[in-house]
Amino acid sequence: LAKTTQPISMDSYEGQEVNITCSHNNIATNDYITWYQQFPSQGPRFIIQGYKTKVTNEVASLFIPADRKSSTLSLPRVSLSDTAVYYCLVGWGNNDMRFGAGTRLTVKP
Amino acid sequence: GAGVSQSPSNKVTEKGKDVELRCDPISGHTALYWYRQRLGQGLEFLIYFQGNSAPDKSGLPSDRFSAERTGESVSTLTIQRTQQEDSAVYLCASSLAGSREKLFFGSGTQLSVL
Numbered sequence: 001l002a003k004t005t006q007p008i009s010m011d012s013y014e015g016q017e018v019n020i021t022c023s024h025n026n027i028a029t030n031d032y033i034t035w036y037q038q039f040p041s042q043g044p045r046f047i048i049q050g051y052k053t054k055v056t057n058e059v060a061s062l063f064i065p066a067d068r069k070s071s072t073l074s075l076p077r078v079s080l081s082d083t084a085v086y087y088c089l090v091g092w093g094n095n096d097m098r099f100g101a102g103t104r105l106t107v108k109p
Numbered sequence: 110g111a112g113v114s115q116s117p118s119n120k121v122t123e124k125g126k127d128v129e130l131r132c133d134p135i136s137g138h139t140a141l142y143w144y145r146q147r148l149g150q151g152l153e154f155l156i157y158f159q160g161n162s163a164p165d166k167s168g169l170p171s172d173r174f175s176a177e178r179t180g181e182s183v184s185t186l187t188i189q190r191t192q193q194e195d196s197a198v199y200l201c202a203s204s205l206a207g208s209r210e211k212l213f214f215g216s217g218t219q220l221s222v223l
Contacts, residue, residue, distance in 0.1 A: 034211070043113075043200050043214025044152070087151070098168075099144070099152040 004088045009104040018075040020103050022088030025069050033064060033071045034089045038102070044087060048073070075105075083107045111135075113215035115201050121221045122191055130186040130218045134203030139181050142212065144200040145170075152200065158184060159206065191222045 005023040012018045024033070032051050036044035048055055050062040050071070061074040075082055085102040114133040122128050134141050143155040154168040158178040169175070173191075178184035188195055198219050202212040 036212070041216070043202065043217055044212070045214065046211040049211070085151075098154045101151040 004090055004100045006086075006088055006100060006103045008101065009106070011106050011108060012078055013108050014079055015077050018078050018082070018105060018107075020073045020075075020086055020088075020105070021070055022073070022090075023070050024088070024090045027068050027090055031068075031090050033062065033068075034091075035060070035062065035073050036087045036089065036099070038085045038087065044099075047086075078105075078107045080107050080109060113201055113203050113213050115199075115215035115218050117218060118216065119219045119221075121223065123223055124193060125190055127187065127189045128191055128220065130188075130199050130220070132184045132186070132201030132203075132215060134181070134184070134201070135213055137181075137205065138203035138213070139206045140204045141178055141184050142202045142204075143176055143184070143186050144202065145197045146200060146217070147197045155186070155199075188220075191220075193222050196220055196222045 003026065006020065010020060032049055034049040035047045037047050038044040048057055048060050048062045050064050052064050052068060055062045063072040063074060071088065073086060083106050085104050087099045087102040089099060113135055116131045120128055139160045141158040144152040145155055146152050156169055156176045157165040160181060173189045176184060176186045186199060198217040200214055200217045202214045204212050
C-alpha cells in the first residue's frame with residue numbers, strides 16, 4: 001500500500017490560493033491519486049482525482065509531477081467555508097482505501 | 110435513498126454492552142467500507158466488503174469487532190463488550206466496483222461509551 005505524508009495543518013486567509021502537498025514515494029504504476037474534503041460532523045467527500053500532469057475541476061486543481069512521487073492540491077481563492085480537513089489517498093482498487101491523518105486547513109478572515 | 114444512510118446517528122452505551130451500527134449503501138454499490146474516526150484524528154480503516162468476495166478484515170482492532178453484509182445490501186458493524194476507547198464516529202462508505210470509483214460517505218454514527 002502506498003503510504004502518504006501530508007502537513008498536519010495549514011493556515012490561510014480569505015482570497016488566497018492554498019496549495020497542499022502530499023508525498024507518496026512508493027506509488028505504484030497503477031495507483032491513482034484522490035483527494036477528499038471533510039467538514040466537522042460529516043463524512044469525507046470527493047474533491048478531485050488524477051493520474052499524472054494536471055487535473056482541474058470546478059472546485060480545485062491537482063498537480064502531479066512526472067515522477068508521481070508527490071501531488072499538490074490547489075484551492076483557488078479560498079473562503080471561510082473551505083476550512084476543513086483534506087485527505088490525500090493513493091491506491092488502485094477498492095482495498096487500498098486507507099486514509100492518512102489529513103491536513104487541517106484553517107481559513108481566516 | 111440518494112446517499113449512504115447510517116443509523117443510529119448517535120449511540121450512548123455503557124461499558125460492557127454490545128452495540129450494532131447499521132449502514133445502508135447507495136443502491137448498486139458493490140463495495141462497502143467501515144472506518145473509525147476518533148476525535149480530532151484521521152480515518153482508521155476497519156473492514157471492506159466487495160460483492161460476494163470474502164471481506165478484508167485486516168483493520169478490525171480486536172475480536173470484539175465484527176461486521177456482516179448480505180450481498181450488496183445493508184451492513185452491520187457489531188462491537189461486543191464495548192470499552193471507553195471504542196468511543197468514536199463510525200463512518201460507512203460505498204462505491205461502485207472498479208479502481209477509480211469515488212467513495213460516498215454517510216454522516217456516521219457517534220458512539221459514546223460511558
